[in-house]
Amino acid sequence: MAAAPKADDRTLGLTPPRHVAIIMDGNGRWAKERGLPRTLGHRQGVEAVRKAVRTAIEFEITYLTIFSFSSENWKRPVDEVDDLMGLMKRFIRRDLAELHKAGVCIRIIGERQHVDTELMALIDEAVELTRGNDRLTLVIAFNYGSRGEIAKAARRLAEDVAAGKLDPAAINVERMANALDTSGIPDPDLLIRTSGEMRLSNFLLWQTAYSEFVFLDCYWPDFDKAAFEDAIREFRSRERRFGGLTKRSTG
Numbered sequence: 001m002a003a004a005p006k007a008d009d010r011t012l013g014l015t016p017p018r019h020v021a022i023i024m025d026g027n028g029r030w031a032k033e034r035g036l037p038r039t040l041g042h043r044q045g046v047e048a049v050r051k052a053v054r055t056a057i058e059f060e061i062t063y064l065t066i067f068s069f070s071s072e073n074w075k076r077p078v079d080e081v082d083d084l085m086g087l088m089k090r091f092i093r094r095d096l097a098e099l100h101k102a103g104v105c106i107r108i109i110g111e112r113q114h115v116d117t118e119l120m121a122l123i124d125e126a127v128e129l130t131r132g133n134d135r136l137t138l139v140i141a142f143n144y145g146s147r148g149e150i151a152k153a154a155r156r157l158a159e160d161v162a163a164g165k166l167d168p169a170a171i172n173v174e175r176m177a178n179a180l181d182t183s184g185i186p187d188p189d190l191l192i193r194t195s196g197e198m199r200l201s202n203f204l205l206w207q208t209a210y211s212e213f214v215f216l217d218c219y220w221p222d223f224d225k226a227a228f229e230d231a232i233r234e235f236r237s238r239e240r241r242f243g244g245l246t247k248r249s250t251g
Contacts, residue, residue, distance in 0.1 A: 016232050017189035019063035021211070022052065023203055026195030026219030039083045044221035046087055050095065055228045056136055057102060063137045063185060065109075067203050071145030074114065085119055088142065092122045096129065103135030109181035110144030139185060146205040153179035182207055190235045194220045194227075212238045 024045060031041030049066060056064040069084055076084075099106065106126045115123075123142070156179050160166035177183065188204065188211045196217045200208065214231040216223070 016059045016061055017212075017235055018061070019065070019186050019188045019190075020056065020061055020232075021065040021067075021188035021191045021204055021208070022223075023067045023191070023193040023201060024048070024220040024223075025193055025197055025201075027221060029195065030219035030221045038080060041219075041221060042080075042084060042087055046091055048221050048223045049091070051224055052228065053099070053104065053136070053138060055225045057104075058225075059228070059232065061136065063139060063188075065139035065141060065185075065188060065204070067144070067201075068140050068142045069110075069144070070141075070202060071111065071143055071148055072202065085116065089119055089122055092126050096126050099126075099138070100130050100133065103133045104130060105133040105135075105137045106130045107137055107139045107185070108142055109139060109149070110142045111148065112143070115143055137185070139182070141203065144181070145202045146200075147202055149181050150206055152181075177206070180206060187211065189240075190214060190231065192216060192228075192231045194218055194223050210240070212240065 027041035027045040028038040029041075030044065031038050052066070053064065068088065073084070074081060096106075108123050108127060112120055153176060157166060157171055157175065161168050161171075182204075187207045187209070190213075191200075191204070191208050191211045192214050193199075194216050196215065198213075198215050204211075212235050214234050216227055216231065218227055
């Protein structure tokens with residue numbers, strides 16, 4: 001995955017968002033509409049991930065977070081779960097060297113439990129190898145659920161209070177954010193969901209409090225540079241107030 005050239009400002013129109021998060025939805029429906037097994041939809045979805053990473057680098061986005069596997073996905077048929085785990089392994093084995101060469105820092109958020117030791121070893125290798133890279137931080141939400149993440153963060157703070165390490169009065173928004181899996185990562189400016197569905201599905205509930213949402217009708221395997229660019233253009237057309245007023249709204 002070679003580093004893409006710098007994007008022409010005319011391509012984006014304006015400065016892109018710093019952090020884009022994506023709910024990659026529609027692999028199964030993409031396959032069904034073509035009379036193909038769901039596994040082939042997931043495989044095509046991996047190709048879309050590669051395209052998204054290249055585009056993020058080209059557009060000089062600093063953080064890209066992708067919802068790879070949710071904590072609820074374990075409810076799917078065993079064969080499909082096994083295939084998704086295998087795809088994650090192959091993605092790391094095939095792409096890690098190129099991602100590292102391109103300056104991508106890989107970070108994983110989510111739970112380690114239920115994930116087989118071989119895959120966890122590959123994940124740990126990817127994180128360690130790319131730790132010093134700073135061109136793009138690729139955050140992979142794997143075995144991730146936002147409610148569980150928030151509950152875990154609250155439990156950590158409660159344990160510190162019980163141990164006498166933390167005054168309950170000192171618990172504020174910043175301390176809570178620092179207890180989350182995404183500590184040190186800026187909140188997403190833009191959240192994209194493909195397939196036409198309009199919900200968060202237990203993804204980054206805390207972090208997307210002031211994100212702009214763009215819902216696209218295309219299925220994830222069809223998400224390409226043009227779709228990415230369309231989402232960014234829509235984002236740039238929005239007026240972000242963060243609860244306050246802007247010159248446009250007061251003028």
